[in-house]
Amino acid sequence: MxxxxxxxxxDLRLASRRPTEALMPVVFFVVAASLFPFGVGPEPAxxxxxxxGIVWVCAxxxxxxxxxxMYAGDHADGSLEQMLISGISAVxxxxxxxxxxxxxxxxxxIVVSPLLGxxxxxxxxxxxxxxxxxxxxxxxLSLLGSMGSALTLGLRNNAILILLIVxxxxxxxxxxxxxxxxxxxxxxxxxxxxxLLGALLLLSALxxxxxxxxxxxxxx
Amino acid sequence: xxxxxxAQDLTVRRGTExxxxxxxxxxxxxxxxxxxxSNGSGKTSLLRVVAGLARADGGTLHWRGKPxxxxxxxxxxxxxxxxxNGLKDDLSAVESLQFLTTLHGRRHSSEKIQSALQxxxxxxxxxxxxxxxSQGQRRRVVLARLALESSAGIWVLDEPFDALDDAGVxxxxxxxxxxxxxxGSVLFTSHIPIAAAGFxxxxxxxxxxxxx
Numbered sequence: 001m002x003x004x005x006x007x008x009x010x011d012l013r014l015a016s017r018r019p020t021e022a023l024m025p026v027v028f029f030v031v032a033a034s035l036f037p038f039g040v041g042p043e044p045a046x047x048x049x050x051x052x053g054i055v056w057v058c059a060x061x062x063x064x065x066x067x068x069x070m071y072a073g074d075h076a077d078g079s080l081e082q083m084l085i086s087g088i089s090a091v092x093x094x095x096x097x098x099x100x101x102x103x104x105x106x107x108x109x110i111v112v113s114p115l116l117g118x119x120x121x122x123x124x125x126x127x128x129x130x131x132x133x134x135x136x137x138x139x140x141l142s143l144l145g146s147m148g149s150a151l152t153l154g155l156r157n158n159a160i161l162i163l164l165i166v167x168x169x170x171x172x173x174x175x176x177x178x179x180x181x182x183x184x185x186x187x188x189x190x191x192x193x194x195x196l197l198g199a200l201l202l203l204s205a206l207x208x209x210x211x212x213x214x215x216x217x218x219x220x
Numbered sequence: 221x222x223x224x225x226x227a228q229d230l231t232v233r234r235g236t237e238x239x240x241x242x243x244x245x246x247x248x249x250x251x252x253x254x255x256x257x258s259n260g261s262g263k264t265s266l267l268r269v270v271a272g273l274a275r276a277d278g279g280t281l282h283w284r285g286k287p288x289x290x291x292x293x294x295x296x297x298x299x300x301x302x303x304x305n306g307l308k309d310d311l312s313a314v315e316s317l318q319f320l321t322t323l324h325g326r327r328h329s330s331e332k333i334q335s336a337l338q339x340x341x342x343x344x345x346x347x348x349x350x351x352x353x354s355q356g357q358r359r360r361v362v363l364a365r366l367a368l369e370s371s372a373g374i375w376v377l378d379e380p381f382d383a384l385d386d387a388g389v390x391x392x393x394x395x396x397x398x399x400x401x402x403x404g405s406v407l408f409t410s411h412i413p414i415a416a417a418g419f420x421x422x423x424x425x426x427x428x429x430x431x432x
Contacts, residue, residue, distance in 0.1 A: 002322070002325075003323060006319060006322045006323055007323075010308075010311070010319050013311070013315070014308060014310055014311065017310040017311075017349075018310065073308075076304070077304055077305065077306060077307060077308065077309070078302055078303075078304025078305055078306035078307075079306050079307075079308060081273055081300075081302055081304065081306065082300075082306040082320055082323065082324075083323060084273060085271050085272055085273055085295065085298065085300050086295070086323040086324045086325070087292075087295035087296065087324070087325065088323065220273060
């Protein structure tokens with residue numbers, strides 16, 4: 001546990017030393033989502049209908065942005081080696097890095113998502129449902145992303161490869177996350193979607209760090 | 221049971237090429253071993269196996285009679301410094317050392333870290349991000365970890381004298397000597413001759429399989 005906290009604290013401190021880099025995912029999120037009205041036309045009814053999907057797709061893409069450098073920096077400067085021989089289990093390292101990634105690219109998205117909801121004229125209730133979905137769903141993106149990042153560690157041009165590995169795995173999160181809001185808006189209970197998102201979170205929290213750990217041991 | 225590290229029939233390959241095979245050696249308390257060999261003979265690979273970062277393709281590596289992967293107290297004694305420094309560019313020397321020592325379960329106060337940096341002659345730059353230090357200064361920051369150790373440890377050092385000036389080399393030799401006197405052991409590689417160290421050094425030679 002101490003190791004997890006030490007790695008988490010270090011990653012957050014590193015992010016605070018490079019604030020512009022740390023803000024990149026959330027800026028991308030807002031900019032990408034606000035491009036849609038220009039592309040599909042300013043029809044309010046249609047925008048309102050596709051808003052949850054837009055927000056989720058943009059959240060997915062922006063959390064993929066920083067995956068390439070998730071382990072690469074630590075790999076290049078030898079920090080990862082020091083972590084692996086320190087006696088802290090590789091699973092704990094993977095969990096700490098995933099958590100740090102979520103703090104930097106999941107949490108900020110949740111915070112600014114109501115803004116996008118207002119931009120697309122979503123009802124306050126729908127915005128709440130969307131945020132709840134993001135709270136359960138974005139950690140899954142970080143956990144799966146960590147796995148992809150560890151698998152491609154040390155390869156050249158790994159960014160595209162990470163997307164190819166991780167994006168298909170993220171599709172269920174996208175379906176149930178955006179689906180919860182759509183279901184609510186047509187008068188159905190969104191509970192089922194949340195249960196499934198929760199199940200995905202449990203599954204990836206249990207499985208992804210173990211897979212990441214195995215990938216890290218191979219790559220280093 | 222003595223703190224003995226014993227390698228038996230160690231084989232390490234890189235790709236299909238056999239770097240060395242049937243390597244036997246022992247590292248006992250109070251021993252200083254200079255690992256020698258030509259470029260590409262597998263020195264770094266061997267050190268990585270000893271540090272537990274890589275797995276040998278054959279043979280066993282035991283510490284106190286147990287495989288190193290299962291010897292819990294082995295990791296608490298191990299200090300491994302590789303080619304890469306393990307410093308983050310954006311963190312200061314003190315922050316980096318605090319992180320590294322906490323990670324290894326050896327938390328130190330910032331005063332203690334400061335005095336270790338003092339000994340290595342880089343205390344005046346302790347608050348700067350390490351990207352603003354020279355190559356040699358960065359190496360000195362990393363080597364300050366050795367000055368923080370106070371118990372007998374197993375030190376696995378890959379080219380510790382790299383980028384150091386003469387005074388730095390002498391200082392690191394002193395640190396290695398202190399560890400050996402405490403009953404620790406040191407396994408290191410170096411391209412510069414350190415015959416003038418004034419204390420006994422054993423040699424372990426790796427003969428490249430393709431050479432001769």
